[in-house]
Amino acid sequence: MKKLTIIALFFIIFSCSNKKEGVIFSTTFENALHGGITLDYNSSNQLLILKRIGSKKISIPPPPPPSKTGYSKYQKDSIDKATQQYYLDYLQPKTSAYKLTQEEASTLNLLINSIPKEDKKDVYPKYPTVDGFSYDFQIIYSDGKVEDVEVQHINIDSHEKVIHQMLTYAKKYEDDKDNIQVLRNFENWNYPKY
Structure with missing residues (x-):
């Protein structure tokens, strides 16, 4: 019985130590009308960061x-x-950082870690439209592994949920009038569903 308990404990510890979770999620998305923005999320300190792309002026x-x-x-x-x-x-937005609540961080962690494996691949349509719509994201896991995905001219639901939630939190905490305008420009950032 003692050996069985030790073996069970070993498996529990081993399975917990091998569980990889996204620690950092960074996404840049853009369209032809408004240019682009970057949102970074760091789960270890629960920070969501809005970053400027391009020149300040x-x-x-x-x-x-x-x-x-x-x-x-x-x-x-x-x-x-x-x-x-x-x-x-x-x-162009000014770089800003937003401290998320534990519940908001948990929601983002769940959305990021639930992106299916089949959705973590680059998507380039055979006949792209020249509309400027694209996004990419990188997930850095706790074990150091990095997944880098680029998507053009299409929206993938699991990606859209994460990015939409990040935008929602950024709009909730933003108080700079220029950044608020930038975030409003990207309210309907996703590719139109015709």
């Missing part, structure tokens, strides 16, 4: 040249509106 395209008589009030207003919309569409 937005390069607004120059307005059309004025006519010989200069810009009319209508043209100036039109240029101002176009500039303002461009700013809203291509706004």
